[in-house]
Amino acid sequence: MIKHSLRLTFAATLLGMALAATPARTEEAYDPWPGLVQDIFNNRPLNDGNDVIGIEMPYRAEDAAIVPVTLRAKLSPGDNRRIRAITLVIDRNPAPMAARFELGLDANVSEISTRVRVNNYTDVHAVAELSDGQLYVSKTYVKASGGCSAPAAKNAEEAKNRLGQMRYRQFARADEAPASRIREAQIMIGHPNNSGLQMDQVTQLYIPAFFVNQLRLWQDDSLVLAVEGGISISEDPNIRFTYVSTGAKHFRAEATDTDGHVFRNEWDVEKPGM
Helix, strand or coil: CHHHHHHHHHHHHHHHHHHHHHHHHHHHHCCCHHHHHHHHHCCCCEEECCCCEEEECCCECCCCCCEEEEEEECCCCCCCCCEEEEEEEECCCCCCEEEEEEECCCCCCCEEEEEECCCCCEEEEEEEEECCCCEEEEEEEEECCCCCCCCCCCCHHHHHHHCCCEEEEEECCCCCCCCCCEEEEEEEECCCCECCCCECCCCCCECCCECEEEEEEEECCEEEEEEEECCCECCCCEEEEEEECCCCCEEEEEEEECCCCEEEEEEECCCCCC
16 A cells, blocks of 8 residues: 555656646747747848848856847948848847847948846847848847846945946057048946836835936937837946947937936047047
């Protein structure tokens, strides 16, 4: 009788383990991308973009709340088309469309880097819209979890004091000759970029979503980048980019957030070698 009971218990344990494993396998097997193609891109055809747009992220993130991502144009020099916009999609994030970058007509932006939150092990897609109206997609895979609910690095008072503060940096490039018009620059904005999934450690209530949703960058009056952001962009948004100078003497930025704040700043553009 004891052996019979043990056999029944063992069998029940195995059955329980199998049932417990089923949702995990189902979740792992679920692919949200087809639905996202419909929701974000209206089911438009997506072409292989490996020769059009590159996406680079660490395979295993050190910190899921600040995962670096770089988007790189890969069109050949003889290709007469240009990239009009790039959409970054983190498939398994609560709000999958992380950002959309509109590229200025005369800026020839060739590289964009930022930092994002990643909430689950996921595919990440970069979709480039070209001047011929076609869409091209590349993807990578990232192992990270909990990035959207991770507590803020700065406390509320510090975040409030830094709200809307902007910094602009220009970098010297190793291949930059005095006559080169290629520039590499960075914009940083002080902002908590709350995702709406983070919990106040004192009240144990969720902190309302509060983030930079629009950013526009110009060299003089010529658009360089227009960015539409969401909750997946990390705290203190940071955009680094490579572009072609028009000879402008000033660089300016304007950002808005979901509470209606407007932040503006302007800087002098340094000449190569300064």
